[in-house]
Amino acid sequence: MKRLPMRRQHGQAMLETMIAASMVLVPLFLALPTLAKYLDIRSHAVQAARYAAWERTIYFGGPSASEIGWGSFTNAWVANEKNDNQIKAEVATRILSSNSATSNFSSSDKNAGDFRAGKRKLLWQDRKGQSLIAYGQVQGTAGQTCDPAGDFSSAMLGYDCAPGTINRVLMPVATLASILGPFTLEMGGKYTATVTLSPSNFSRQSYLVDTALASQPMREKLVVLGNGWSADGPNADDKTSVLQQVKGLTPLSLLATEVSIPTIGTISIIEVVQTVFSIWAPELSPRKLEVGKIVPDEVPPDRLQ
Structure with missing residues (x-):
């Protein structure tokens, strides 16, 4: 049996390693900081949605309160309220800002028009020091979808309120009570929050990542089911509570x-x-x-x- 001569392959393994490194490994290593920033922003978007939904379960008055009844006889639970812009300001200052261990929450956070002291998170910067998230790129809504006022069928069937058969059974009773007297209930129990963060375009020269991938808006939605109103409630004339409603009885x-x-x-x-x-x-x-x-x-x- 004649043995074939072996061919010499000097440097072939090194050449293959260089090709793999130049085409896969090096771009991957360079892209790791971008992926870390992207994932960190998305993680904070989830936290922001949770915060906004929880705030709406507490501050559900004003336009966020559900109205029950039909025709001109409608009633709504009057409670503490925050609008979407105020919740957005708190999200920006309390979650999306570069806070330290000594940073304290303040009631004035809801009136802020920028990140806390203008400080964005240091991780959310490109290699040129430009921020990837601007205050104007933080968008979202926080509310509930229960608002059957003026619609007889919705008021009777409880559409768009907290899901469940018992809620649809109670909706006609609560609607009739709201029309006949001052007694009303907050029937909405599905509080939703949607937060959208739109990072600025990544530079291809800086990150070697396609711009279309990096500039996709990060949209997170959270739904909380619960009863935002309290059976006790404040003893205040400008708020709705069980105490205020049964005083006349x-x-x-x-x-x-x-x-x-x-x-x-x-x-x-x-x-x-x-x-x-x-x-x-x-x-x-x-x-x-x-x-x-x-x-x-x-x-x-x-x-x-």
């Missing part, structure tokens, strides 16, 4: 309204009456009998231990 609660007297302090008419009659009937003392008190869902202290 308990006349003695009107006498329990507290008034401030400079020389005496804060008292109520019913307390004065009770104090006088407690001389002959101690069980009528205000410390033993709280007449006209309305506290929804009050849990006794011994049940909290």
